[in-house]
Amino acid sequence: MKPTTQDVANKAGVSTATVSRTFAHPDKVLQETREKVMTAAQELGFTISRSASALKSQQSFRIAVLISEPVATWFNSHICGALNDVLQPEGYDICTYYIPDVTNRRQLFEEIPLRHNVDAVVVSSFGVDVMEIEDLRRLDIPLIGINVPVTQGFSATIGIDEYASMRLVVKHLHDLGHHRVCFVCSELKHAPLPYSADLRSDAFLRACHDVGESIEPLLIHVPREVDEPENYAISQLLTCSPRPTAVCCLSDGMAIPLLFKLMRSGIKVPQDMSLVGFDDSTYAKQFNLTTVHQEVDFLGAEAGRLVLDLIRGQQPEVQNRVLDTYLALRASTAPLS
Amino acid sequence: MKPTTQDVANKAGVSTATVSRTFAHPDKVLQETREKVMTAAQELGFTISRSASALKSQQSFRIAVLISEPVATWFNSHICGALNDVLQPEGYDICTYYIPDVTNRRQLFEEIPLRHNVDAVVVSSFGVDVMEIEDLRRLDIPLIGINVPVTQGFSATIGIDEYASMRLVVKHLHDLGHHRVCFVCSELKHAPLPYSADLRSDAFLRACHDVGESIEPLLIHVPREVDEPENYAISQLLTCSPRPTAVCCLSDGMAIPLLFKLMRSGIKVPQDMSLVGFDDSTYAKQFNLTTVHQEVDFLGAEAGRLVLDLIRGQQPEVQNRVLDTYLALRASTAPLS
DNA sequence: CTGAAAGCGCTTACAG
DNA sequence: CTGAAAGCGCTTACAG
Structure with a gap:
């Protein structure tokens, strides 16, 4: 009942390879063919299966975001929202892992099934010690830090000074x-x-x-x-x-x-x-x-772009980027009287 | 280089079926065998591939959460956090889809590749009209409403009065x-x-x-x-x-x-x-x-449990659950003087 | 530009 | 309780 590339291929009179290409690399398909495929797909209500794409292409389309405070926090909710805004249109899910305790945190790091199940790890606003960084680096995927106190070991970082x-x-x-x-x-x-x-x-x-x-x-x-x-x-x-x-x-x-x-x-x-x-x-x-x-939304969005660059094998222009802050001058400060 | 069930099976001297069972249905495996498998898995740093599990078992392990305000909002951030707390340990990712505009919203509903790519849809705190509900119902997966004004068409709802x-x-x-x-x-x-x-x-x-x-x-x-x-x-x-x-x-x-x-x-x-x-x-x-x-965290958590029940084919005890609110009496109200 | 074919890494019904 | 085997639905290198 659920339409597959095969069904679309049959209907459009092409091979499954062409259907797949139409979705993954539209530029590699003749416009005419592309249109046939898209029409057939639309009529069948076809959507590419993420799991099958993921399995075959060796990506998971998941980005882990490690946080040490709940998501329902001003900083984290904005960061997660901005990351999602940038990464979701590119086909990536963001998965937040809340790691509250520092005590058995390293153990937790091991229990989280990150291995081969995420394409990148983002650490949001907490310090990760040398051992933990080593654990994360062993995953052999991009490691991005947002407002991390120590930038060593990360593929790239972004944050304020x-x-x-x-x-x-x-x-x-x-x-x-x-x-x-x-x-x-x-x-x-x-x-x-x-x-x-x-x-x-x-x-x-x-x-x-x-x-x-x-x-x-x-x-x-x-x-x-x-x-x-x-x-x-x-x-x-x-x-x-x-x-x-x-x-x-x-x-x-x-x-x-x-x-x-x-x-x-x-x-x-x-x-x-x-x-x-x-x-x-x-x-x-x-x-x-x-x-x-x-500028927390921008911070999250830029971190998202770092993630994309690194996943795609491009080195970001600046490895450790520092964003300016400014003093919002308002009425709660005044000259000493 | 990346260990698979096959590698674990070889090391433990069992079949891949047994490795799979050890992770998916540990109770169906003899304790002794289970231990052999787990040891081998640990030594290899093995984790089950979500994509492969998903593909084979016809689940996506993803839950769509539709929101009409940004995540970085008191209500939504708490709901998403609570949903994640309940669903992540069960192996489900929550994917938030922010649908701000009511105008072309129906079109957006169609563009979101929900079809066969999510196991359930949660609508958080906005009204969905009859046509949209129909679109969502056609996905043929559980549809859960949180604080939705109209409960008709949902598999289950929970919210305040x-x-x-x-x-x-x-x-x-x-x-x-x-x-x-x-x-x-x-x-x-x-x-x-x-x-x-x-x-x-x-x-x-x-x-x-x-x-x-x-x-x-x-x-x-x-x-x-x-x-x-x-x-x-x-x-x-x-x-x-x-x-x-x-x-x-x-x-x-x-x-x-x-x-x-x-x-x-x-x-x-x-x-x-x-x-x-x-x-x-x-x-x-x-x-x-x-x-x-x-009680927004509880609301989100209970919604998460509804999701789990429905995914597992169990009808929830109450289909349209109403949570009590209470008046937090504090100093901003006083008798008329 | 397009197709045939192999195979990603699991899961599960079936047999033993 | 365990294993052999088929197959989920894609992608991609290769050939044409």
């Missing part, structure tokens, strides 16, 4: 006359991975140092197990003496609730305290939050 | 003594589909009607093309005379920015105006927003 980004923030606050600047570093509950948070707080400290003596950096580190990180942070902030006049957050996900809680506690933003986020994610604009904008 | 949910909201505001209650209905820019928004505002009106004469419903309809819906809504609200004392929003995505803007414009929530959202999505809790809570 944490340090340059934090420097934008620190510079801005410095220009506004702030001296006591605090960084709120809240580790995501679901991302118990060593790098990203540390990386950004390090970047903050380095940026403060580089901007000059006049900045007195402060760090608030919200433990992972805390239920209401913004309340924890605010308590810490209010007990600082002297109180910082500007606060940077690891992400908008921290900054936005903090903004709300500060308003509630009578601390005016930006009059009493300047506040800066990171990501320019949901609501940042509506809440007038000054934040670091990262 | 819009009317019951809005009734919770209206009842609550009524109990608090509010009479002039406004519903802000902002159509999502990316979801130019007829149903969901209309459905909920209808539900609101019906709920108002049913709760009694004393409620005077008001509707603000934010046009799709408006750039800053919350500003549009607030302008409309402030020009109402007499001004409504309570506002319900189509979703938290509207309510949360509105809450912020109201605070900014000196209108105190809840003292001057009560505010209710819908979804209980990101930040709703942190912002003390009274809202309708829908």
